[in-house]
Amino acid sequence: MKFHIDAASDIPNYLQLEHQIKTACLQRKLKPGDQLPSIRALAKELSIAIITIKRAYDDLQAEGIIELRQGKGCFIKEIKTSRLSQQNQILLNNKITELIHYAKDIGCTDEEITNALLDAAHKSKEDSHEL
Amino acid sequence: MNSEYACTIHDLRVIYDHFRLMIHDFNIPKGYVMGLVGKNGAGKSTLIRSMLEIIPRNTGDINILGLNFKDNAMEIKNRIGYVNDTFVFPPDANARKIGKQIGQFYNHFDEALYRQLLLKHDIDLNQSFKHFSKGMCAKYSIIFAIAHHADFLILDEPTANLDPVARREVLDLLYDLMQEEDKTILFSTHITSDLDQIADYITLIQDGKIEFTLSKDDLQNMHQIVTIEGEIPSDMKPHLMGIKSTYEGTTALCTKANEYKNTDKIRFRKASIEDLMVYWNIR
Numbered sequence: 001m002k003f004h005i006d007a008a009s010d011i012p013n014y015l016q017l018e019h020q021i022k023t024a025c026l027q028r029k030l031k032p033g034d035q036l037p038s039i040r041a042l043a044k045e046l047s048i049a050i051i052t053i054k055r056a057y058d059d060l061q062a063e064g065i066i067e068l069r070q071g072k073g074c075f076i077k078e079i080k081t082s083r084l085s086q087q088n089q090i091l092l093n094n095k096i097t098e099l100i101h102y103a104k105d106i107g108c109t110d111e112e113i114t115n116a117l118l119d120a121a122h123k124s125k126e127d128s129h130e131l
Numbered sequence: 132m133n134s135e136y137a138c139t140i141h142d143l144r145v146i147y148d149h150f151r152l153m154i155h156d157f158n159i160p161k162g163y164v165m166g167l168v169g170k171n172g173a174g175k176s177t178l179i180r181s182m183l184e185i186i187p188r189n190t191g192d193i194n195i196l197g198l199n200f201k202d203n204a205m206e207i208k209n210r211i212g213y214v215n216d217t218f219v220f221p222p223d224a225n226a227r228k229i230g231k232q233i234g235q236f237y238n239h240f241d242e243a244l245y246r247q248l249l250l251k252h253d254i255d256l257n258q259s260f261k262h263f264s265k266g267m268c269a270k271y272s273i274i275f276a277i278a279h280h281a282d283f284l285i286l287d288e289p290t291a292n293l294d295p296v297a298r299r300e301v302l303d304l305l306y307d308l309m310q311e312e313d314k315t316i317l318f319s320t321h322i323t324s325d326l327d328q329i330a331d332y333i334t335l336i337q338d339g340k341i342e343f344t345l346s347k348d349d350l351q352n353m354h355q356i357v358t359i360e361g362e363i364p365s366d367m368k369p370h371l372m373g374i375k376s377t378y379e380g381t382t383a384l385c386t387k388a389n390e391y392k393n394t395d396k397i398r399f400r401k402a403s404i405e406d407l408m409v410y411w412n413i414r
Contacts, residue, residue: 007327010400012351044306049347051163051331097393104395 001030005046013048017056022087025065025079036066036074136194137161137283137315138182143191145181152177152339154191159332162312164305165344166330167319168408174339175319176215179287183213196283209238212276215287218268222261226254226271230278237279245278252300266297273304284308284316290325298322302329323404333404335411342411355388355399356406367391373410384410 003020005013024030036042039057043050057074060066067077103113136158143154152174159165169175181188184200193199195207220229226249234240249256252270263271269289276284284305290298302325308314309329318330326333333350335342345353360380363371371383384406385391388399402410 008401010355012348012401014348014351040310040312044303044310047302047306047328049164049329049331050309051346052348055346055348101393101395101398 001034003042003046005048007048013052014055014059017046017053018059019087019091021056021060022065023091025076026085026088030076032076032078034076036076038073134197135161137196138317139192139194140178140182141192143178143181143193144189145177145186146189150174150177150339152181154178154341157334157341157344159315159317161315163331164309164316164318164329166323166326166333166404167317167336168321168323168326168333168404169336170408171321173336175336176287177339178336179285179317179319183211183285209279210281211283211285212273212279212281213285213287214269214272214276214289216289216291218260218263218272220260220271223259225257225259227256229275230256233275234279239280241278241280244280245274248274248277248304252304264297265292266294266300269293269297269301270304273301277304277308282314284314286316287319288321289318290320290322298325305329323408326404330404333407335407337412350404350407351401352389354384354386354402354407356382356402356410357385357388357391358382358398358400360396364397373413 001024003017005016007013009016011019021030021036030036036057037045039053040050043053046053057066057068061068064077065079066074068074100113103116108116138157138159140154140157143152143157145152150172157178167175167178177186180186181191182193182195184204196210198207200207224232226245230240230242230245234242234245246256249271252274254267254271254274260268260271273284273286273289290301293301305316305318306329309316318326320326330347332344332346334344357367357371358377358379358381359367363374363381363383367385367387370385370387372386374381374383380396384402385399391397391399393399
């Protein structure tokens with residue numbers, strides 16, 4: 001399971017990591033009982049601060065998505081998919097807002113944006129059917 | 132207090148004719164990397180040198196790993212490592228000699244660890260220091276400090292003259308050291324991009340005073356660079372520093388960015404540590 005923190009992104013690093021772990025859970029790339037890397041090992045691997053990983057792990061633990069087993073490490077807990085879907089809705093809305101700002105910056109009209117979104121969604125459905 | 136912090140400084144004053152260092156409270160959490168930033172002449176080196184009793188101070192209570200120099204100087208020196216931008220070993224010596232001759236002064240000099248680190252970082256035990264590149268000198272100094280199992284590493288501009296590749300290698304060394312939970316690093320530098328990666332906490336010094344100490348996450352969460360088209364919202368104005376007019380509109384550092392959202396006219400972007408230094412306190 002590879003995580004990637006974009007230092008240039010406007011989203012704080014710890015939030016990026018939290019989002020990626022939650023998304024991986026929803027996509028079943030991470031399953032209950034799977035072990036996450038230790039805080040310090042992951043900090044080194046991603047070249048970011050230890051405290052950032054700790055913050056992400058603490059937040060996820062408070063949300064009941066991961067658990068720390070003393071002396072053993074960090075593990076994915078049972079996931080309540082409804083809570084995660086809510087999170088994903090928020091993430092999606094954030095991304096859409098970013099996208100709309102970008103499109104407006106380059107001069108698109110509302111109609112052009114809507115059409116582009118529908119075309120892209122349609123194409124992505126076709127691609128996945130071909131697979 | 133002792134178990135939480137690698138170092139506590141209270142009421143430190145170093146007074147010169149043309150400069151005053153006045154630190155009310157500065158505490159370095161154990162197990163993390165504390166970045167110390169500030170312009171040249173802001174007081175970073177004065178703080179470090181007075182903390183380590185290399186220069187005298189007018190006032191100040193200083194505890195290092197729960198000990199003070201008056202009662203426990205030897206033990207402190209055994210448990211800390213200090214590296215700055217000057218190479219302190221004799222040019223005609225080599226790593227093998229220094230390991231044998233100086234290693235023995237430390238209670239916990241680990242010959243095996245020393246050799247392992249030198250090997251890993253391509254440093255020849257028998258090569259004379261005078262033939263070392265700057266990058267090798269920096270790595271060697273840090274390796275020597277790590278090899279005597281220092282619990283608290285104080286680095287004052289350790290990467291100042293290094294090329295990007297060498298700096299990356301030093302950072303790797305430090306990340307490896309920090310795999311252990313009880314190691315602490317104080318990393319003073321003006322190369323803020325290194326701290327953008329590894330620093331857990333950032334302290335900014337300006338004109339001999341500490342402006343803030345914040346965790347990396349609080350920094351990224353609360354402090355962002357904002358670009359505003361049109362008028363600055365009146366509720367945001369008190370939280371803005373370094374307001375500038377540019378072709379994009381007005382840019383500034385916002386210190387309460389977490390209370391606002393992006394809109395059509397207001398856009399936030401992450402502030403780097405360099406941004407913080409450049410925008411801070413300019414009103």
